[in-house]
Structures are given as structure tokens and as C-alpha cells.
Amino acid sequence: MTQDSLVSLSAVDARRLIGDRDVSPVELLDACIARIEAVNPAVNALAARCFERARVEAHRAEEAVMQGEPLGLLHGLPIGVKDLEETAGVLTTYGSPLYRANIPEHDNAMVARIRAAGAVVAAKTNTPEMGAGANTRNVVWGATGNPFAPLLNAGGSSGGSAVALATDMLPLCTGSDTGGSLRIPAALCGVVGFRPSPGLVPSDRRELGWTPITVSGPMARTVADTRLLLAAQAGFDARDPLGYEIDADAFAQRRPMGIARLRIGFTEDFGDCALDDATRATFRAKMQKLAEHVGVCEPVAFDMTDVHRTFDVIRAQNFIAQFRETYERDPSLLGPNTRANYEMGVTMTLADVVWAHATQTTLYRRFQQQLQRYDIIVSPTTPITPFPWSQWHLDAINGKPLDTYYRWLGLTYVISLMTNPAVSLPCGVDHAGMPFGLQLIGALRGDARLLDIAEALETAFANDDALKRPTPDLAKLRAPVAELTSIVTHPPVHG
Numbered sequence: 001m002t003q004d005s006l007v008s009l010s011a012v013d014a015r016r017l018i019g020d021r022d023v024s025p026v027e028l029l030d031a032c033i034a035r036i037e038a039v040n041p042a043v044n045a046l047a048a049r050c051f052e053r054a055r056v057e058a059h060r061a062e063e064a065v066m067q068g069e070p071l072g073l074l075h076g077l078p079i080g081v082k083d084l085e086e087t088a089g090v091l092t093t094y095g096s097p098l099y100r101a102n103i104p105e106h107d108n109a110m111v112a113r114i115r116a117a118g119a120v121v122a123a124k125t126n127t128p129e130m131g132a133g134a135n136t137r138n139v140v141w142g143a144t145g146n147p148f149a150p151l152l153n154a155g156g157s158s159g160g161s162a163v164a165l166a167t168d169m170l171p172l173c174t175g176s177d178t179g180g181s182l183r184i185p186a187a188l189c190g191v192v193g194f195r196p197s198p199g200l201v202p203s204d205r206r207e208l209g210w211t212p213i214t215v216s217g218p219m220a221r222t223v224a225d226t227r228l229l230l231a232a233q234a235g236f237d238a239r240d241p242l243g244y245e246i247d248a249d250a251f252a253q254r255r256p257m258g259i260a261r262l263r264i265g266f267t268e269d270f271g272d273c274a275l276d277d278a279t280r281a282t283f284r285a286k287m288q289k290l291a292e293h294v295g296v297c298e299p300v301a302f303d304m305t306d307v308h309r310t311f312d313v314i315r316a317q318n319f320i321a322q323f324r325e326t327y328e329r330d331p332s333l334l335g336p337n338t339r340a341n342y343e344m345g346v347t348m349t350l351a352d353v354v355w356a357h358a359t360q361t362t363l364y365r366r367f368q369q370q371l372q373r374y375d376i377i378v379s380p381t382t383p384i385t386p387f388p389w390s391q392w393h394l395d396a397i398n399g400k401p402l403d404t405y406y407r408w409l410g411l412t413y414v415i416s417l418m419t420n421p422a423v424s425l426p427c428g429v430d431h432a433g434m435p436f437g438l439q440l441i442g443a444l445r446g447d448a449r450l451l452d453i454a455e456a457l458e459t460a461f462a463n464d465d466a467l468k469r470p471t472p473d474l475a476k477l478r479a480p481v482a483e484l485t486s487i488v489t490h491p492p493v494h495g
Contacts, residue, residue, distance in 0.1 A: 003031035011077055011171040011225040018065060018076040025061040025076030025120065029054055032078045032122060036169045041480035043145045043154075045163035047083040047124040048091035048492070054078065054122045061118060073232045073252065075118030080164045080173035083124040083141075084131050084157070085111050085216070086205070090121065093492060095129040095138035098326070098333055100492040109204040109237050110174065110216045117232035125173055126160030130322075132337035134184045134409055135389055136160055139335075140492055142485035143389045147189055147472040148434055150481045152386040155185030161219045162189040166472055171220070172229045178214045178315065180381075180412025183424035186219060187381035187437025190470045192226045192454075193219045194423045195416070197445050199242030201233045207321035209241040212419050213314055221469075223425070223455040227251045230451075250448050259293055259456045265300035265374040266290075269383075272304045273410035274397040276384040282430045283380045286438065289467055290378070293460045300377065303366060304414060306359050311413050312404070313356035316345030336392070337405055344404075360417050367418045368444055376453055379411055381424040381437035390483075411439065421447040423454050426469035427461060435470050 006028050009017070017023035033051055040046055061076035086092050086104040088111075093099045107115060115121065129138045136159025137143035144159045146152040147166040154163050158175030162185035165173055175182040177195045186193025198212030206214060218229035231252035236245045266287050269275045275283075291297035319341040326333050327342050334342065371377060383397060393405035402408055415422045424437040440457070442450025461467035 003034050006031035007035045007168040009171065010222055011220060011228055014171055015073070015075065015077055015228070019071055021065060025058040025065070026055065028076065029058040029078050029120060029122065032170055035167070036123070039167045039169060039474060039477050042477040043147055043150055043163050043167060044142050044481070044484040045126055045144050045160040045167070045169065046080070047093065047126050047141045047160065049123040050090045050121060053089070054120050057120045061120065072116065072118030073228060074114060074172070077119050077172055078122040078170050079114060079119040080123050080125040080161055080170045081111055081121055082158055082161055082174050082176060083127045084176055085174060087111050087121060087124065090124060091492060092124065093140050095127045095140055096335070097139060100140060109202045109239060110233055113202070113235060114174070114229070114232050119172070119232065122170060125158070125164055127157045128337065129335040130338045131157035131176065131178070131181060132335070132341060133157060133393060133405060134180065135393060136185070137389055137487065139487055142488045145389060145481060145484050146386050147477065149386070150477070151388055151390070151483065153188065153389045155188035155382070155386070157181040158193065158219060159185040162186050162191050162193065165189070165191045165219060165221050167474060167477065172225060173219045174216065174233070175219045176214065176216045177416065178318070179311070179406055179409045179416055182217050182219060183381050183412050183422060183437070183439060184409065186424040188386050188435060190426045190435035190472070191219060191221050192223055192423065192425060194226050194230060194451070195421060196230065196234070196447050197421050198419055199240060199244055200246065200447060201230070202235060202237030202240040202243050204237060204239035208318060211314070211318065212242060213416055214318065223451060223458050224254065227254070227451045251451065254455050255452050257452050257456050259453070259460060260295055262294040262453065263296040263374045264290070264294050264376055264378055265298060265370070266378040267300055267302060268380065270302045270304050270379065270411065270414050272307060273414065274383050274400070274402060274408060275380065275411070276397050278431045279380055279382070279384055282436060286427055286436070286467065287378070289464065293457070300370060300374070302370060304363060307363055307414055307417065308407065308410065310356045310359045310363065311417055312344065313348055313352050314360065314417070316341055316348060317353065320345040340405065364418055371420070371441070371443060376450065377441040379439045379441070381411065381439040383408055383411055385430050385432040385434050415439070415441055420444055421450050423450060425454050425458060428467045429470050
């Protein structure tokens with residue numbers, strides 16, 4: 001197979017071919033590295049690279065295949081790990097100048113699981129500083145450009161992962177999600193991003209271990225690839241207070257289902273989220289097309305009163321827990337988004353926190369009751385077509401100013417508060433010809449069934465020009481884009 005045909009393989013197919021001795025893990029890694037070297041200068045998706053170590057691991061993976069040893073779910077598959085996830089022996093900067101030389105001694109719980117399943121970590125993927133924001137740019141690595149238009153926003157905070165996938169640099173990548181960081185970049189780049197239920201993918205590093213707002217999860221080009229990675233990521237770990245015993249293999253295999261009887265409730269904005277008029281029109285057109293494929297596709301109303309202030313308070317708790325020592329030492333050590341979150345938090349009182357958790361509980365119960373009428377709820381993933389990455393964040397929608405840098409993420413952070421699993425599924429393009437994502441929201445702890453539904457819809461969309469996944473024109477991504485790295489002040493060391 002040629003290098004181009006190797007990198008275009010799905011992760012599922014590549015893993016099968018590796019097991020059948022028809023594809024070499026070494027050749028697959030080399031093909032990925034060649035694609036990275038050819039395309040990454042135009043989009044700047046990657047942070048630290050560890051190609052030499054990856055080649056050693058790929059050779060070991062090949063030897064294991066030839067010797068007939070037991071093979072893990074991800075055996076020999078190159079993978080990108082978001083730069084918020086600690087990787088042993090590989091530079092992990094969190095997009096912050098404070099960690100330019102940080103090389104962890106140990107993998108975190110999730111990274112350890114995917115490496116134990118045979119994945120070969122080839123590179124870290126870019127993220128905004130400390131994951132704060134949905135525009136992947138920082139002063140350590142620079143900005144990540146959208147693969148369909150490199151001067152536009154790729155989303156975040158898992159933007160590097162989404163771009164690496166969309167351009168076939170890597171078959172699988174990891175991400176994390178607080179307010180939409182797995183789903184938003186997936187939507188803006190035309191790939192799949194899955195936010196799992198809290199506790200499904202273990203975390204051993206959350207300062208507030210019982211808070212379910214932040215999760216790690218998989219990203220890929222297809223739903224089948226996404227569930228393959230999830231099957232390796234998921235599992236019980238006693239270090240995660242939200243963890244529970246699961247059958248991870250249940251995520252690896254799709255249970256065939258038809259969609260003709262699916263009951264879908266859709267909402268344009270959950271009644272209280274900002275949405276650009278053009279995106280609203282695009283979503284309505286997508287729903288008309290979707291209705292042709294399913295049994296019920298009808299609008300559903302939600303009462304999300306006070307949801308935005310609730311998110312503000314609960315999000316701010318995490319920033320207080322994580323950055324208090326750094327801020328008190330010197331606020332200038334934190335970037336503007338991280339600092340803004342911290343400073344919002346220190347103005348809050350215990351009464352604010354109690355109110356926010358009580359309101360979240362009320363909203364949660366109301367939402368679960370509405371969802372019982374449907375198999376899934378569908379909304380737009382993002383409220384607007386990609387804007388220039390040089391703009392730190394979105395200031396206004398439909399001419400109405402937004403009061404925080406993350407208010408434009410309301411469509412996704414509403415669901416983070418509900419704790420339901422959610423996936424962003426590619427669904428054609430928007431009015432500007434950029435990728436458009438549908439947010440599919442499943443029943444509480446119904447991760448496996450949601451993935452079954454998403455994969456069935458993906459199959460139906462593939463035969464519909466208005467709904468199928470778009471792909472970038474790689475021929476236009478062969479020239480370096482200097483602007484993407486112009487914000488870097490000092491290059492970091494590599495791990």
C-alpha cells in the first residue's frame with residue numbers, strides 16, 4: 001500500500017490489517033510521520049513529537065504480531081494525545097509557558113490505558129493554555145488553523161486532535177471536555193468527538209474528584225473508530241471517585257439497528273443559548289433532511305432558566321482548585337482566559353456554590369424527564385461558522401455582545417451540566433461551506449446506545465450529499481502558514 005492509502009485507512013481497518021499481518025505498524029507510523037511533515041506546517045496541529053520512541057514501539061508491535069503474541073485493541077496504531085494529558089517521557093506543556101520543560105515521569109490513567117492496549121503515542125496535540133477556551137492557540141506552540149481554511153478557528157480545546165484527524169495525520173486522537181472541548185473542534189473540522197458519561201474514562205488528576213463536569217474521551221474520523229478508542233480508554237480505576245465497573249468491550253462492537261423508527265427531539269438553542277441566524281437556518285435545513293430518515297423528528301422545548309450562571313460558578317470552582325497557588329504567586333503567569341476564570345471564581349461565595357449545585361440538580365431532573373420521550377435529542381454543536389483564530393474569542397452573536405469569552409459555547413456546556421453522553425457527528429457543511437456538526441445527546445449513562453445510533457445515522461448520511469462528512473482539500477495544505485507560529489515567543493524543548 002502507498003503511504004497515502006495507509007493514512008486514509010480507518011483505525012478499525014488498520015487494526016484488523018495489522019492483526020492479519022497485511023499492514024506493518026512500522027510502515028503505518030512512517031506514513032503518518034510523512035503526512036505530518038507534509039501537512040502540519042499549514043495547520044500547526046501538533047505540539048511535542050516523539051517519533052524516535054514511537055518507531056521503537058512500532059518495531060516492538062510488529063515483532064509481537066509476527067510472534068503470534070496476544071494483541072491489544074489498539075495494537076500498533078499511532079495516536080495523538082492532547083497536551084493536557086500527562087505522558088511519561090514526553091513533553092507535556094498544557095499550552096503554558098510555566099511548563100515549557102515539563103516531562104512527566106508517569107502516564108496519567110487514561111494514557112496508561114491506551115498504551116497498554118497497544119497504541120503508539122506519536123505526538124501531543126495542541127490546546128489553548130490549560131484548555132481554557134475554544135480557540136486552540138497559545139504562546140508555547142502557536143495557533144492551530146482549521147484544515148478547511150487555516151486562518152480560521154479550529155475550535156478547542158481539543159483543536160489539535162481534531163485537525164490531526166481531519167488531515168489524516170493520525171488515525172486516532174484523545175481529547176477532553178468541560179464545556180464542549182471534544183465536540184466543538186470535531187464540529188468545526190468535520191470529525192467525530194464523543195463526550196462520555198463522567199467516570200467512564202478514568203481520571204486520576206482532577207483536583208475536585210467528585211465534580212463530573214470535566215471528562216476525557218475519544219476523537220476519530222468515524223463513529224466506529226471513536227468507539228474503538230473508547231473501548232480502550234474506558235474502565236474502572238479506584239483513583240477516580242466517579243469510576244465504576246464497566247464492560248468496556250461493549251463499546252467496541254456496534255449493535256446493528258435501523259433508524260426508521262428512531263424518535264428524535266431537536267432544539268435549536270435549548271431556549272436560552274446564543275445562535276447565529278445563518279447557523280439556525282442551516283440547522284433547520286439539516287433537520288428537514290434528517291426527518292426523511294427517521295420515524296419522529298420534532299422540536300422539543302426546554303426550560304434552562306439560570307443555566308449560564310450555574311455553569312459559570314461550577315466551572316470557576318475548578319479553576320480555583322487548580323490555579324490558586326500560581327495566581328497568588330503572580331497572576332501574570334496565567335494567560336488571559338485562565339486568569340479570567342480564576343478571578344471570576346474568587347468573587348463567588350459559598351452561597352453562590354450551593355445555589356449553583358442546587359440549580360444544576362433542578363435542571364438535570366427536568367432534562368432527564370424530557371429525554372424519556374425520545375431516543376436522542378439533537379442540537380447544533382456550535383452556534384456559528386468558524387471565525388478567525390486571530391480573534392481570541394467570539395464577542396457577539398447576531399450583534400448582541402457576549403458577556404464572557406466562553407458564552408458562545410452554551411450549546412455544549414448545557415449538556416456538560418446535564419452529564420448525559422453526547423457526540424458531535426459531521427453533517428455536511430454550513431452556509432459558508434465549512435463543516436457542520438450535529439450534537440446528539442443520549443440517555444443518562446447510555447453511551448453504548450448513543451454510539452449505536454450515531455453510527456447508524458452516519459451510515460445514512462454517507463449516501464446523502466447534504467449530510468455526509470466533508471473532507472478538506474489537502475492539496476491546499478502543502479505550504480507553511482507562518483502566521484500560525486508567529487505568536488510563539490520561545491520554542492520549547494521536545495520530549
